[in-house]
Amino acid sequence: MGRLVAIEGLDGAGKNTLTRAVTERLEATGRTVTALAFPRYGTQFADLAAEALRGGNGDVADSVYGMGLLFAFDRQAAAPDIRAALERHDVVLLDRYAASSAAYSAARLHEGADGAVAGWVRETEFGRFGLPVPDLQVYLDVGVALAAERAQRREAGDASRARDAYETDAGLQARTGAVYTGLAESAWVSPWRIHGADDAPETLADAIASLS
Ligand SMILES: Nc1ncnc2c1ncn2[C@@H]1O[C@H](COP(=O)(O)OP(=O)(O)O)[C@@H](O)[C@H]1O
Numbered sequence: 001m002g003r004l005v006a007i008e009g010l011d012g013a014g015k016n017t018l019t020r021a022v023t024e025r026l027e028a029t030g031r032t033v034t035a036l037a038f039p040r041y042g043t044q045f046a047d048l049a050a051e052a053l054r055g056g057n058g059d060v061a062d063s064v065y066g067m068g069l070l071f072a073f074d075r076q077a078a079a080p081d082i083r084a085a086l087e088r089h090d091v092v093l094l095d096r097y098a099a100s101s102a103a104y105s106a107a108r109l110h111e112g113a114d115g116a117v118a119g120w121v122r123e124t125e126f127g128r129f130g131l132p133v134p135d136l137q138v139y140l141d142v143g144v145a146l147a148a149e150r151a152q153r154r155e156a157g158d159a160s161r162a163r164d165a166y167e168t169d170a171g172l173q174a175r176t177g178a179v180y181t182g183l184a185e186s187a188w189v190s191p192w193r194i195h196g197a198d199d200a201p202e203t204l205a206d207a208i209a210s211l212s
């Protein structure tokens with residue numbers, strides 16, 4: 001079997017960039033890598049969620065658990081592709097996975113909800129839906145200010161990457177970062193590794209290559 005690694009963090013943290021750098025490094029050492037990104041996998045569930053976040057579906061985005069289900073259905077639709085890649089012994093790198101739901105949903109509710117939300121996402125996605133469990137989850141922790149600055153710069157250069165309602169709310173981003181830290185520290189679902197802004201992509205690639 002291959003290895004499943006989810007890369008998590010705030011919008012603009014650099015997940016996409018890090019995924020590409022790690023892919024390049026692993027491929028250079030002869031590994032085959034399959035990289036997928038959520039919610040960009042391309043199902044109608046992700047489209048509905050994206051439209052809601054851009055205010056296109058009335059009050060849909062106000063339903064935190066409803067949004068959580070849309071993102072979960074999107075991942076469930078991708079699960080056969082993930083399993084097939086793991087069976088081919090690929091390293092499967094996911095740019096966002098279930099922890100994104102745990103972090104963003106909890107951040108949108110009140111602080112005391114973190115544990116209940118994390119439990120619901122875990123039970124729904126890994127328990128009931130049977131999604132593949134990551135061997136490693138990575139929290140790309142560059143701080144809220146740097147992530148926002150990078151997202152803003154990217155948005156200025158590419159209008160198709162304009163930030164949505166979650167991503168332009170500074171308070172929500174700070175809360176989301178705090179929930180991610182709690183998930184990583186409690187080893188939610190599987191082991192976590194924190195990757196800082198100054199850490200080289202090679203250190204992560206080496207850690208993934210040595211996953212037993
Ligand atoms: N390590 C880095 N140093 C400097 N800029 C970076 C770094 N990682 C990403 N960026 C830039 O920050 C922006 C957001 O990165 P991206 O990978 O798209 O973030 P995410 O996928 O987490 O939203 C991009 O313009 C990217 O070029």
Ligand SMILES: Cc1cn([C@H]2C[C@H](O)[C@@H](COP(=O)(O)OP(=O)(O)O)O2)c(=O)[nH]c1=O
Nearest residue numbers: 011038039040071096097100101104166167
């Ligand atoms: C995958 C996922 C994303 N999100 C949120 C995080 C972001 O605010 C938003 C979109 O994710 P993002 O990674 O920014 O996608 P894109 O680059 O295609 O715009 O969805 C969740 O709330 N739960 C999830 O399960």
